[in-house]
Amino acid sequence: MTSPGIADLQTDPAEEKILEQVATLLREVIGEEYVLDLQITLETSFNEDLELESIEFVTLADRLTATYGTRVDFVGFLSEKDVDQVINMKVGEVVDYISTSLAASDG
């Protein structure tokens, strides 16, 4: 399911930078050899493609919070999502949220 909004983001240099940061953190969190060469895109699913364990997503959120500080409210982002909704997200949804939050805090 490619939403036009997410596809468009790929051309945005700011989005690309965020995607790169998220992908780097993801590879660190998973910490296994197979992810080193794995292409992580906005369409990559945490569950289906990466088979991320829920506690690994916790670590990812922790690292993202350390990276972006108070400019991105991850607590708010996750507050009404059940674990299945979180883990079934695509990387693009997290990138999009970070991007929107950063733009709002800059504005």
Added chain:
Amino acid sequence: MAEVTANGVRLHVQRLAPPGGAGPDAPIVVTVHGMVMDNLSSFYFAIGNSLASAGAQVIAYDLRGHGKSERTATGYRLTDAMDDLSAMLDALGVDRPVHLIGNSYGATMVLAYGLANPARVASMTLVEPPFQIEGLGEEMASSLAQVSFGLSDAEVETWLEEGAGRAVTRITRSAQKLLNDTTIAADMLETEPFSPEKLRETTTPVLAIYGANSDIIHQAEELQSLVPSCTLVILEHHTHMVLREAAEYLRQLLRWWLFDRAAPQPVYSMPESRQQYVTPEWVTQMVPPPDLNAGRRAAAGAGAEAGDGVGAHAGSTTPGSTSTTPG
């Protein structure tokens, strides 16, 4: 960062707060997950971020041997878990009474902790606590032995090697190590029975939540009859896995409990899916699900959620890639 050394053990801790930080009088919530096939992520996702967003300071941690906390060889008695919790609160500089929320064995631990440390505890929320006066330790040990037996089953091994997927395999392997490489099973036998007198005397508010379709629902009545300060909530259509099944309602219920207890208690209504949860027979009998590998053999991926129940009595589990439809 996300690690604290407490009682000589390295514990993985996640702290959540609203944007700008929690106020000086904000409730401090500490979550205690279930045993063996569980870790802090179940509370983190089910209610942690929600309660933090509503203004609470939330501390979610992995019990020793679980999640990303250190797997020590020994020290798995209930009293060790209680000492770990006290030491962690000290290490974090928590100097006010906390609202403890536990699930399954974690809830049993919360109740024991609250009775032993009334000055440190503002309230206790018990989600599906195994509760009995006589033979609690034997029950816990027997429950663990069954889980251990189930996890060493040949069908489970086949499933892990061929069909379970990375996330479920990781949490199951971790559970196997905890059961095989530590004293946890023997330590459970040392669980001291609850004192009926202490239960009757406690003035700490208790919120107990059970699923009407849980296999331990019969324990709810005795708990309520012994604890005068107990508010009992029984959710129809739900099982021992209620934290995962009814997370949305539990978020409402906990916001009411922490912030707005003078208001009427939120009423549970069935979600739009009208999904009803029942405890599968294999959970009651504590054996591996009969169709563990059949689903995969028939259609790739099917049956992968079966891992939820292997540790059903000891704890509830939230392997990331599983669905919420047991049975």
